[in-house]
Amino acid sequence: MVTMNETIYALSSGGLPAGVAVIRISGNLAFPIAGSLAGALPAPRQAGLKTIRTRNGLVIDRGLVLIFPGPASFTGEDCVEIHVHGGKAVVNALLQELSAFEHCRLAEHGEFSRRALENGKMDLVEVEGLADLISAETEMQRRLALEHAAGGLSGLYNAWADRLTRARALIEAELDFADEDDVPGSVSDMVWADMKRLRLEISDHLAGADLGEIIRDGLKVVIAGAPNAGKSSLMNALAKREVAIVTDIAGTTRDVLHIDLNIEGYAVKLYDTAGLRETDEIVEREGIRRALRTVADADLVLSLAEIGSEAQRNFPGFVGKVLTIGTKADIHPGETNQYDLLISSATGSGLAELHELLRQDLQARSGMLSLALPSRLRHRTLLGESLRAVEAALASEDRGLDIRAEYLRQAATSLGRITGRVDVEDLLDVIFSEFCIGK
Ligand SMILES: Nc1nc2c(ncn2[C@@H]2O[C@H](COP(=O)(O)OP(=O)(O)OP(=O)(O)O)[C@@H](O)[C@H]2O)c(=O)[nH]1
Structure with a gap:
């Protein structure tokens, strides 16, 4: 279904400056426009080194030109790729020149793919x-x-x-x-x-589908527990940077913070939440409400408690797995089997084991080999x-x-x-x- 539509163009490669920038053009006028910029066009799907000029004859750059006649192209329309040096001024000059052609405009988000879909080159799941x-x-x-x-x-x-x-x-x-x-x-x-x-x-x-969504969106791991249990310190230790504010004042964390971790190729979204306790303080109460909402939506909860105090095992609205973690092992030496794991964010002890437990959890969830899984709601x-x-x-x-x-x-x-x-x-x-x- 190649209709008479506007020809579109865009920078298809990443941020500038870069070694090379790729500008893509698609539509009925792609070839005449490319011809006007680069002179005689190379044979289909073969790179030709060309001088790219404005219509006034000014040289923009020298670069590679490739043409892909439709329907055997990404969009199903006539497509052109121009590879120039990835300088901001080079690319701007070329885009500026393209914008001056009639019936030719900058592409919208995903418009090349949308045309591919409309022309039957891909279906929606592929897109x-x-x-x-x-x-x-x-x-x-x-x-x-x-x-x-x-x-x-x-x-x-x-x-x-x-x-x-x-x-x-x-x-x-x-x-x-x-x-x-x-x-x-x-x-x-x-x-x-x-x-x-x-x-x-x-x-x-x-x-x-659960697994597909976990792989695509990341496993939601929420750190919860009483104020001062060491939640923000664990978050910072795993992030290897100061993401959350750590003080000895109970109730420091108010909002839900999150970082992205990559554990053996799986995306993990780790959330730090406000310490759970009874309070009349309005901002802290809102923080606790948000904390509980985040926990209810978790795939896995790390329930932290300073060694010696009880770790919470049940959270309202959450039915998944809870790992109990005794914290500050550096100042509470000795063994205890009250928790699934002992850690010290101060010395780093137990963090490798936590990493391993997360890895095992992900592996247990992904027992199947095929990745033909639904991944969206x-x-x-x-x-x-x-x-x-x-x-x-x-x-x-x-x-x-x-x-x-x-x-x-x-x-x-x-x-x-x-x-x-x-x-x-x-x-x-x-x-x-x-x-x-x-x-
Ligand atoms: N010795 C020692 N102190 C720690 C450790 N982890 C945290 N702390 C201290 O415990 C206090 C509270 O730590 P945070 O990480 O802010 O605790 P939190 O659970 O996020 O606290 P809230 O934000 O109040 O909920 C701080 O003074 C930390 O320095 C640890 O592994 N060892």
Whole structure:
């Protein structure tokens, strides 16, 4: 669907100055514009060293020009890449020159990818995977995003949607021939046996959503405990810098602070919270309210208590794992098995063990090998809808085949909304706003 639209351009490489900057142009006018800047264009997909000039003949720089005729290009349109020296003035001059062409403008966030989607070069899950790949900071985030960008999830969802369509076709056939004696009733049995398998496959897949979201968004680890337990000191020790204010005044931390850690390739978001105690002080009370809200949303809680005092094991609204940690081991020598772990943020003792416990926790959560996991709430919600529709179809044995077929249609529609096979216009603005300009 290559329509007569505006040609877009943007700096697609990173911050300046840099050794090389890549400017990408896409649209019907990409080739004439590139020709005007660089003279004769090289053969498709081959780099040509060219002098890039303004239309007044002023030399901007010498650089490589590559052309990718549509539809065999990233966006599906004619695309050009110009590689120039990554100086701010060089890039500004080139962008300035591009802006002067008619029907040619700076791209919006994610507009290259959006055109790729519209031209059928990628589906929605692949587009999301690409956005995640660009922002991936840890090894596991990279692997998960690559799986999505390369179509791992889409292939699965398309195969499921096809099975649903096939099932409906068989049901339709049975409805059409219901009066004839020679149609075997077992066609329908076959369909429902397969739909039972599908129900199991979707629910198994959904069970991986927790892990997918943890890999993408990071494991939420919250440090909680009484005032002065040493929470901020642990946060600083793990961050290896002064993130949180540490004083001997109980109730120092008021707001929720967080740092990002990379533990063996997994992203971990570590939160420091206000000390939990009864207080009438308004700001501290608000801090404690926020602390409890953060704990309720945690994947794992580190419950800190100075050695000798009791570590809290239950937190309102939190049902996950709590690790109890006895703190200030340097001033409380000797053994105690009251806690899961003893640490001293002052000397660093026990921190390697804490790191190891976090690593083990992550590994236990990620027992599975495949990274074809749903990683966004959007995926989880639509998969849930699809699963419920399959369940409804299976459970309505006493109702007409047409009603059961309609449930299967709904199940396929929900899957189609994940990959964007089915109308998703309402979602696109949200999804593309996550992208940077130039992608
Ligand atoms: N000796 C020793 N002192 C520590 C250790 N960790 C923290 N402290 C001291 O304990 C006091 C409280 O530490 P913080 O890290 O601010 O404690 P907190 O739990 O964040 O306190 P609130 O913000 O009040 O909730 C400070 O005086 C720290 O220097 C430790 O490992 N050893």
